Amino acid sequence: MELKIKRPHLSAILEVAGRSEVEVxxxxxxxxxxxNIAVEEVRFVxxxxxxxxxxxxxxxxxxEAIEGAEKKGLEVVGIFHSHLKCxxxxxxxxxxxxxxxPVVWLIVDNEGNYGAYLPEGGKVREVRVRVI
Structure with missing residues (x-):
């Protein structure tokens, strides 16, 4: 499995996470x-x-985010959030x-690191992230 995300989308998440004092x-x-999962839009909540x-x-x-995406023909393919202390x-x-x-979870830290994970049958599998 592979999560494809555009560099500007990932950069935006990392930038906001890097300067936030709370999890984004x-x-x-x-x-x-x-x-294959292709990210076409990122929406902060x-x-x-x-x-x-x-x-x-x-x-x-x-x-509001989900309804807006559905109007564009997009679906929730993942959730992202940041970790500050781990x-x-x-x-x-x-x-x-x-x-x-049970979608891909993209987790970033405030130092620019990231990983993606998918729950499957009570376990969690790491997903390859391809930045395009």
Whole structure:
């Protein structure tokens, strides 16, 4: 499996995460074709917890983002968020969230590192990220 993301999209996420004092989060919208996921749009959503160690997306912003993407023919292909005090790997809290949203999770840190993960059958698989 491969997550394809445009360099400006990834750069925007890394830039915002690098200067934020709380976890940033949002959606990756695009298309999934077999094992390939192509990100066509990134949408930041407010972190209602306003926390450096956890995130929950603002519900109204989530709905607006999803509805806007659907009007463009895009679907939720992933969720992104940042970690400030730990590596960009799924935390215990993330694993619970992955059960609710079984899409690719792109996790970045505030130093420019990133990784993508997909929940499958109670386990988490690392997904190759291809920056285009």
């Amino acid at each position: 989060c949002g959606f990756l919208f695009g298309k999934r074709e077999g094992d 407010g972190n209602r917890l306003n926390s450096p160690a956890a995130f929950e997306m603002e519900p109204v912003e989530m709905v 590596p960009p790997r799924p935390s215990g809290r993330d694993l619970k969230g992955m059960e609710l949203w």
